[in-house]
Amino acid sequence: MTELHDLTALEQGALVRSGETSAVELTDHYLARIERAGREHGDFVAGAFAFLDPDLARARAREVAAVGPVGDGASPLAGTPTAIKDLNLTAGVPTAFGSPVFADHVPEVSDAVTLAMEAAGLVSLGKTSTPEFGSPCYTEPEGRPPAVTPWDTTRMAGGSSGGAAAAVAAGLVPAAQGSDGGGSIRIPASCCGLVGLKPTRGRISGFPMYGDPIGLATSGSIARSVGDAAALLDVLAGRRASDPYWAPEPSGTFLEATRRGPGRLRIARFVQPVIADVDVSAESRQAYEEASQLLAGLGHIIEDVPVPLPAEAVTTFETCWSVLTALSVTPLPPEKRDLLRPLTRWLGERGEAVTGPEFGLAIGRLREYAAGALIRLAPYDVVLTPTLATPPLPVGAIRNDADPAADFEAQKRFTPWTSAWNVTGMPAISLPLHWTAEGLPVGVMLAARPAEEELLLSLAAQVEAASPWRDRHPPIW
DSSP, X not given: OOOGGGSOHHHHHHHHHHTSSOHHHHHHHHHHHHHHHHHHSHXXXXXXXXXXXXXXXXXXXXXXXXXXXXXXXXXXXXXXXXXXXTTSOOTTSOOOTTSGGGTTOOOSSOOHHHHHHHHTTOEEEEEXXXXXXXXXXXXXXXXXXXXXXXXXXXXXOXXXXXXXXXXXXXXXXXXEEEEESSSTTHHHHHHHTOEEEEOOTTSXXXXXXXXXXXXXXXXXXXXXXXXXXXXXXXXXXXXXXXXXXXXXXXXXOHHHHTTSOOOSOEEEEOOSOSSSOOOOXXXXXXXXXXXXXXXXXXXXXXXXXXXXXXXXXXXXXXXXXXXXXXHHHTTSOHHHHTTSOHHHHHHHHHHHTSOHHXXXXXXXXXXXXXXXXXXXXXXXXXXXXXXXXXXXXXTTSSOOTTOHHHHHHHHXXXXXXXXXXXXXXXXXXXXXXXXXXXXXXXXXXXXXXXXXXXXXXXXXXXXXXXXXXXXXXXXXX
């Protein structure tokens, strides 16, 4: 028998609009699921959520139910539960940024992402787990259980939006927001068998922090269906007057884009890793080849292309990434720095060693590399690559506190494609199109020209219709 959590977020929202259920009933349903999962799989829930507040969630649900979806422009997700990543400021709610350094931090303001979800009538159940400052591609925060994939709880959920992906994949929330500076939405989406959408640079406001002068990071959607991911992007998207850059307005809603065909597209593809010299697993190659065949069968033109970014872009990206970490580390007093993970300290110290002119030159070079890649890919509508070099790895397989440099290199080998589209600012989506014989999910990644999320979502919806994954549920469900 179909239960509420078996439905997509859009289907649940439709039940709210029809009066067949309410925000209160949905919130109670998911809180009960989380409580039951906590009894049966306690470490899984603790690894997915950094903070839960059932009383606050129920109070918020009552507020939403009292107002109800308002007007024709109301979000189709109004009344549905969600959760907010522990990196996002949420007024009055503990927000630790995945670090013991901020264990007692309670923000006085909310950021644009939190405000947008609240304005749309979504009900947050709490905060999803993230690694320290969202830096690693795995979610193993200090002093807490790791976020693991519900397909095999000995394996990682990915990072840095690992808690959000674990919660959505296990049906503990219908959809969730994540953030992505080098693959942090798409990596956990692949590990957890989900849709993970990183939008165009500037599509979603970074208000009020604006802490990324390079433009690598953005928020985005983690969901079980392309439609849910698109509807959540409709909620999150939009500019504020203070934004340093922004994407042009779409022609309609992103959800509408999933309901129209993409036409016949010219799709570039490459499987050669971008940021690391690594052997791509047979499973990742199989997923890539099967996706290519599927796209060709849908009438699209598939062409092999060389890697669009030069090898020297990797060193430049690492310089910028280290400085971004240093921006979080440098203001901390010595007693707080001692609480940081070895990887964070190592990256921060590496970034602090970069001079101002060196950083400025690195930003300029990274933009030159991005421009070259965009020019090379301009003749193509979409680019296809694997999402990850392997299926989800065992917990602890990458983390190396004794040798942070080795940890960082292992991250690159696991994720040798995702950060390319953060450098270019292109929208990219990971789709769960393959499972191994052991039942582990393997994603494939599609990217489009900047500001062309509508086309990307239209194609993703076409792919989902041709090779649906909705009826696949993990052992924890």
